[in-house]
Amino acid sequence: MESGRGTEYRKRPGESIQHRRRPSEGGERRRRPSEGTEYRRRQPEGTEYRRRQPEGTEYRRRQPEGTEHRRRQPDGTEHRRRQPDGTEYRRRPSEDTGYRRETSENRKPRRRAPEDVLYTQRSEKSTEHRSGSGGYKPRYRGNIRRVRQRNLRVGIFLLVLLVGIAGAVNAIKAKQQEAAAQAYAEQQAKKEIQEAEEKEEDNGLKLADESEKDQWYLKLVNAKNPMTQEDVPEVATETIDANGYQVDARIMGDLEDMFADAQAAGRNPVICSAFRSWDTQEYLYQNKIQRVMAEEGLSQEEAAVEAGTVVAVPGTSEHQIGLAVDIVSSEYMNLDEKQMETEDQQWLMENSWKYGFILRYPLNKSDITGIIFEPWHYRYVGKEAAKEIYEQDITLEEYLGAEPVGSSQAIESDSEEETLE
Ligand SMILES: [Zn+2]
Structure with missing residues (x-):
């Protein structure tokens, strides 16, 4: 402008x-x-x-369009691919040689390299499928199926394997648990046994040793452990007092000591029965039967049963082995429960164990001894056993672990009635 x-x-x-x-x-x-x-x-x-x-x-x-090409060349291999068309083949040679052989036929399967391995293997197996299908597509589909089937098989195999492993692991675990449970149960059982033993010890139940049971002074004689006439041990007896009562010579010392100490304590107990021979016991028993028959009008069989509840049947009395002594107070000589109230009896009940004697048929123990309460019948068992039995307040049957006789046939007395009148 x-x-x-x-x-x-x-x-x-x-x-x-x-x-x-x-x-x-x-x-x-x-x-x-x-x-x-x-x-x-x-x-x-x-x-x-x-x-x-x-x-x-x-x-x-x-103008220098080639420059662009040059710039792209260094950037990517794409440029190289475009210049030499065959270069594509050069890139893939890195893969299997088996794959190369197939590339001459089809390129597509090459591109899906991972599946090719399977493909080549199966194609070699079945050529019919190739020709029958006509092209590589159906073949390829078939291969996919096969691959899937194989994968499925592999998957199933792995699954089965896993299940098997899991089962094995579970089985091992179960076994371990079972073993642990068994070990625990055994441990518990041991504990219970230990506790039971400790409890027994706590209760102070110290019983006779097996070897001790065979000792002569612990010989058990009762209705459940009767002796035949042949079984009765031959006892060397010795006369204990002026009345002529005899006992096993081996208990003489202790018996004399007990009487001496009782008298020293101002007591005056007296013996009313001691050792009885088989004949003596038999005589007492038969005499009782006769008296029952006469007094109650029973038959001999009935009278024998009746007599058995009062006088010990021969073979079942401790008096027959020379270890039993019936002792009463000189102030009260009746054989009944009042006997225990006498001072003489009180002293004996408290001190007899020190000399190896026990009150053999105590109160409320008839179900074990089979004999009614006899606060006069003393039995020699030795000082050690006498101490344990006295302190534990048990019977000879219990101390020896013997079977209880039971109270159904408990007899009233095994004493010599005739001598107590
Ligand atoms: Zn007696």
Whole structure:
């Protein structure tokens, strides 16, 4: 537009000086001296064209299009793939040689390399399937099936394997648990036995040793352990007092000591029965039968049963082995429960164990001894056993671990009635 105005001034030549007087606007002057400036100005318009050329850097970029290719070359292998078409084959040679052989036929299966291994194996097996299917697609589908089937088989196999392993592990665990439970049960059983033993010890139940049971002074004689006439041990007896009562000679010392100490304590107990021979016991028993028959009008068999409840049947009395002594108070000589109330009996019951004697048929023990309470019948068992039996408040049967006789046939007395009148 400005150049257009300038052109108008130049068309008026006379006024051109006026134009020079306006030097301040000099930018335009220089362009005026040469009228062709317009042309030149147009040339510079071409400059625009030149300027466009530099702007055409795009154009330069377009010229070396190969440059782009070069830039891409270093970036990626893609460029190499495009230049030599066969290069693709070169890349894949890294895979199996078996795979190469097949590539000559089909490329697609190559691209799915992981499955190919299976594919090649199966294709070698069945050529019929290839020809029958006609193309590689159906073959491929068949292969997929086979692969899936194989995978399925492998999967099932692995599953079965896992189940088997899990089963084995469980079985082992179960066995371990069973073993642990068994060990625990055994431990518990041992504990219970130990506790039971400790309890027994705590109760103070110290019983006779097996070897001790064979000792003569612990010989058990009762209704459940009767003797035949032949079984009765031959006892060397010795007369204990002026009445002529005899005992086993081996207990004489202890018996004498007991009586001496009782008398020293102001007591005066007396013996009313001691050793009885088989004949004596038999006589007592038969005599009792006769008396029952006469007094109660019973038959001999009935009378024998009745007599057996009062007088010990021969073979079942401790008096027959010389270890039993019936002792009563000189102040009260009746054989009944009041006997225990006498001072003489009180002293004997408290002290007899020190000399090896026990009160053999104590109160409330009839179910074990088979004999009613007899606070006069003393039995020698030796000092050790006597102490244990006395302190533990048990019977000879209990001390020996023998079977209780039972109270059903408990006899009233094994004493010699006749001597107590
Ligand atoms: Zn007696």
